[in-house]
Amino acid sequence: MVGSTHPFARTSAERTASQDSRPSLDERYANRDAYVAVAREHALRLADQRYLLPEDVETVVENAARNYDAAMDGSIGQV
Numbered sequence: 001m002v003g004s005t006h007p008f009a010r011t012s013a014e015r016t017a018s019q020d021s022r023p024s025l026d027e028r029y030a031n032r033d034a035y036v037a038v039a040r041e042h043a044l045r046l047a048d049q050r051y052l053l054p055e056d057v058e059t060v061v062e063n064a065a066r067n068y069d070a071a072m073d074g075s076i077g078q079v
Helices: 012-018 032-048 054-073
Strands: none
Touching: 032 054
16 A cells, blocks of 8 residues: 555644644544544445455554554654
8 A cells, every 4th residue: 555644633732733724633533443443444335345355454454553553653754
């Protein structure tokens, strides 16, 4: 999977400070499990629509979970 990421702010306070109009992660999702559940739901839907191979669903969900962790610990985008 290839792409780029401009992560959401972690909290509403960070979002306000950076003047980002997009809701923050904590405004969008109650916790990591909620985020991963949404990622799984969308990956399964894409597989049902044949945009994603069924065997790739777990890889996509695992990548989403890693991206969430990286966004929350501030390491996303660091080299």
